[in-house]
Amino acid sequence: MTRLVRTTLGMTSLLLAGTACAAGEWSPSLGAQAAYGAYSGSQLRDSFSSYGLILSSDYLEKGGLTLGLNHTDLAAKGGAQNIRQNALFASGRIHATPDKLAGRLTARLDLHAIDNNDTSRDSDSVTAIAPQVSYLSFDKKHYYDLGYAHSSYKNALSVNQWTPTVGFGLNEGTDWVLLRGWLIDPSNAARAQGKSSTRGLEAKWTHWLAANAARVDNVKLGLNLGERIYAVDPDAGSVANLADIQRGGFNLGAEWKLGQGMSLLALAGQDRFRNATLANDYRLNYAYLWVSGQW
Amino acid sequence: MKRLATPLLALFCLTAQADEGAWQKSYVLEAAGKYADAEGVLNALANGPDADFALMRSGWLAYRDGSYNEAVTHYQRALERNPKSLEARNGITLPLLAQQRWREAAMYARQTIAESAWDYTAHVRLLVAEEGLRDWRGMAEHAKHLAERYPADATAWVYLARAQAWLGNVREAGNAYRRVLARYPGQAEAAAYLAKNGAG
Numbered sequence: 337m338t339r340l341v342r343t344t345l346g347m348t349s350l351l352l353a354g355t356a357c358a359a360g361e362w363s364p365s366l367g368a369q370a371a372y373g374a375y376s377g378s379q380l381r382d383s384f385s386s387y388g389l390i391l392s393s394d395y396l397e398k399g400g401l402t403l404g405l406n407h408t409d410l411a412a413k414g415g416a417q418n419i420r421q422n423a424l425f426a427s428g429r430i431h432a433t434p435d436k437l438a439g440r441l442t443a444r445l446d447l448h449a450i451d452n453n454d455t456s457r458d459s460d461s462v463t464a465i466a467p468q469v470s471y472l473s474f475d476k477k478h479y480y481d482l483g484y485a486h487s488s489y490k491n492a493l494s495v496n497q498w499t500p501t502v503g504f505g506l507n508e509g510t511d512w513v514l515l516r517g518w519l520i521d522p523s524n525a526a527r528a529q530g531k532s533s534t535r536g537l538e539a540k541w542t543h544w545l546a547a548n549a550a551r552v553d554n555v556k557l558g559l560n561l562g563e564r565i566y567a568v569d570p571d572a573g574s575v576a577n578l579a580d581i582q583r584g585g586f587n588l589g590a591e592w593k594l595g596q597g598m599s600l601l602a603l604a605g606q607d608r609f610r611n612a613t614l615a616n617d618y619r620l621n622y623a624y625l626w627v628s629g630q631w
Numbered sequence: 632m633k634r635l636a637t638p639l640l641a642l643f644c645l646t647a648q649a650d651e652g653a654w655q656k657s658y659v660l661e662a663a664g665k666y667a668d669a670e671g672v673l674n675a676l677a678n679g680p681d682a683d684f685a686l687m688r689s690g691w692l693a694y695r696d697g698s699y700n701e702a703v704t705h706y707q708r709a710l711e712r713n714p715k716s717l718e719a720r721n722g723i724t725l726p727l728l729a730q731q732r733w734r735e736a737a738m739y740a741r742q743t744i745a746e747s748a749w750d751y752t753a754h755v756r757l758l759v760a761e762e763g764l765r766d767w768r769g770m771a772e773h774a775k776h777l778a779e780r781y782p783a784d785a786t787a788w789v790y791l792a793r794a795q796a797w798l799g800n801v802r803e804a805g806n807a808y809r810r811v812l813a814r815y816p817g818q819a820e821a822a823a824y825l826a827k828n829g830a831g
Contacts, residue, residue: 361738397732433730435698440731474731547799595768 364393365597365630369406373622379614380416385409390425390573390628397440399430404573419459421452425573439473448487448568448575457490458527459577464488464568470501479503479514485568487575493527495520495566514540518564528565529581529612536562536582556589558605580609583617589624597630657688666696683712687719694726702726717743717750724756733763749780758790770794778810785814792821801828 367390375381388406404425412418429444448464470481483499503514518536522528539561544554564582568575576582587605594600603624610617653672660669670692676685690705706723710716720743727736737760743753754777761770771794778787792807805828808821815821 361734363734396735396738397730398735433699433732435700547797 362393362395363630364391365628366391367626367628369624369626371622371624373620376619376621377616378609378611378618379414379616380412380611381618381620382411382413384411384622388423397431397433399428401429402427402573406574417453417455419452419454421450421459423451423574424449427573437471438475439471439478442468442470442472444468444470444570446485446568446570446573448573450575450577458493458579459489461490462487462575462577464575466497466568466570468499468570472503475505476509476512477505481570483570485570487566487568487577489527489566489577491527492524494523495528495568496523497521497566497568499570510544512540512542512544514538516540518562518567520565520567522566527579529579529610531563531565531581531612534563534565534581536560536564536567551592551594552590553593553599554591556587556591556603558585558587558589560585560607580611583608583610585620599628601626657692661692661695666692670696683709683716683719686712687716687722690719690722690726694722694729699726699730715746717747717753721750721752721756724753724760728756728759728763731763733760736760737764749777751777751781751784755786758787762790762793765797767794767797771798783814785811785818788814789818789820792824796824804828 369386369388369390371386372383373385374383386406386408388404390402390404392400392402394400402425404423404427406423406425408419408421408423410419410421425446425448427444427446429442432441432443433439434441444467446464446466446468448462448466450460450462452460454460464485464487466483466485468481468483470479472479479502481499481501483497483501485495485497485499487495487497489495498519499516500519501514501516503512505512516538518534518538520536521533522531525532537560539559541557542554543556545552560582561584564576565579566576567582585605585607587603589601589603591599591601601624603626605622605624607620607622608617609620653675656672657669660666660672670689673685673689673692676682679685686705686709690702690709693699693702693705703723703726706719706726709719710723713719720739723739724736727733727739737757740753740757740760743750744757747753754773758770758774758777761773771791774787774791774794778784778791781787788807788810792804792811795804795807805825808824811818811821812825
């Protein structure tokens, strides 16, 4: 739901964390997330709250599965309908290490299913399928992925999305920068705020800290430029199934390693939106918590 | 009978000589850096009494040649032929570590350790995997135990020092690096750490 289900940001941590815990043939992990956001300047939206669980397990370095369930409550105003939504996310991945490449190839397939009480059905019964191929060099200095997503909506709308991505490590691995292009093409402009396509760029920076008294493992900064609508986020494992156009945003976060495979991520940010039908520009200020444990 | 035995004995001697020749040729080619050729001559030994050894050696040569997937396959086939082989288990960790398949390498190292509790090679390979997994606490504990068993060995102390450094325990890391220098004077990593952290 717009940015509100983007709150599965911790999915990224979980998907990547499969390589960072005690060794075993299967490495299961469980994460819990919660988020709250307040809209500012919106004629139709007041606030949202969200919570969910994500279970993930990787088999050695051969592949893995992730299953996530998220519930969201959107409090509306201005006569709009309150939305109660459940989102199911399933993801599978297999890895290969061809000798010709100095890195690991990953083929991944994500499936999304969203159910809510939207009486118009515009945002209800949404499904999405999102394959992705990625490459990460062994020295962790180069990352590339190409993602595609096809989303199916009720009331004559489908959405195709491409997300070419590059990532690179800097400063002997203490910094990580990810740049992702968002090329989204809704099939029906009348159902997409008059947009037949949107283009956006996302930048993420993670900086790992030396050992410190606050035990902060890393800090994060995210920046969104351009426009996105109906985005399927491969990192967040979420679908933005409300029609409003996201017009940039930023977030700041920090992650703590709590020992015994536990970690905590706290994130706060602001996204800007536009409801073109109402000519209503508004903002969403949100906070997000993610706790995960591996065993 | 004598007429029959003589040709059989000759055949046996010829086969043994051929096997010995193949092994020798393989070693010579390896020494010349011709790993693929060295592996190729071992094909003739694939069904002999030392087939599992030939497979392990093929795995080693493929590893030296940078053909890590092929090396893994050879070591796995060696293990299928001789499931008790600790050498094949230790061997397969090499290409797996080269491919950063840390968990898989750790699994085989642990299998060796389960059979032979303080197998040095398996423990060092496991330390490498733990470092790859960034399991600093586990690595520190493991390196400490290994250093107790092999007190003259610098490697265990290096891994203990690295783990302590990643955990932010500067004093403990410095102490471990000093133990490294006592065993390996001038060791670059230890000297650099101690110089940087004012403990030289």
